[in-house]
Amino acid sequence: MYKLYYMPGACSRAIHALILDLDQPVELIARDSVEDFRSINPTNQVPVLVDGDLVLREGAAIVLYLLNKHAPESLGASAAQQAEFTQWLMFANATLHPAYGLLFFASRGLESDAAKEEVLQKAAARINGLWQLVEQRLADRPVICGEKVSAIDMMLAVYANWGNYFPLEISLGKNTRQLFEKVAEYPAFAKAVAAEEAVAA
Ligand SMILES: N[C@@H](CCC(=O)N[C@@H](CS)C(=O)NCC(=O)O)C(=O)O
Incomplete structure (x- = not known):
């Protein structure tokens, strides 16, 4: 186990x-x-x-x-498909996740309200830019890689939820919101x- x-x-x-x-x-x-x-x-x-x-x-x-x-088999049949899976896995884990990490750092780690606000706004702008890449990726497919909900989709859904902890404008596009509805229902x-x-x- x-x-x-x-x-x-x-x-x-x-x-x-x-x-x-x-x-x-x-x-x-x-x-x-x-x-x-x-x-x-x-x-x-x-x-x-x-x-x-x-x-x-x-x-x-x-x-x-x-x-x-x-x-x-879920990693992809060809080397190119496997690399694409790894690329999106790393995008989620090593690019988007740390961008949210900045929000947690600013809210807990900075003393002055002005410094906090500046870092929060910059982090939110970066996060919004990254979610746009997810939105574009989903323009012609229902999930990030493959045919069904994968670990990548579930990671993204978990990170998206963290936006609720902060009073910031983090906007998810229509395709992205549809993905997260699918993930929420995924058994x-x-x-x-x-x-x-x-x-x-
Ligand atoms: N690069 C690490 C990052 C893990 C990470 O940031 N974990 C957070 C939760 S999402 C954590 O444990 N935070 C607690 C802390 O840093 O004290 C990974 O992908 O496993």
Whole structure:
């Protein structure tokens, strides 16, 4: 059985949903219930996946590990399709996710209100620009890669939700909103959300 270190509503939610989608058993461990979590991940961040002796950090690496192990065909048939999947996975995990990270940093890390406001507005402008790329990608396809909802779509849906924590104009286009309706109804994602909310309640 996999162990997944998580925080409710955090990026680990997409990994949680992916494990359920792959029909694999998982034990969820809340990061904040672990006394010395830094010994598991020195960055103090989730997700961390444990598979026997393997302790894996970094969301994109975890997604690729799980898909290679349980559903390699979903990564794409050709080298070009696989590269495209990796590109969008990294866009989500290494470009869009850190852009949201700036919002959290500004709201918690800066003392002066003026500095906070400036960083928040700049981060929001960057995030809006990145969501436009998602919108364009979805102009002629229902999901980011492949035929059905993938880990990438679920990651994007999790990040989009973080906009609700800030009083900022973050606008999602019509295609993007349609994608997130699909993700919300996707059984594995809905199950992961329900499980995390049940624990948090
Ligand atoms: N590059 C890391 C980033 C992970 C990350 O930012 N995790 C956030 C939750 S979305 C976290 O654990 N934040 C808690 C903290 O930094 O204290 C990855 O992709 O796994």
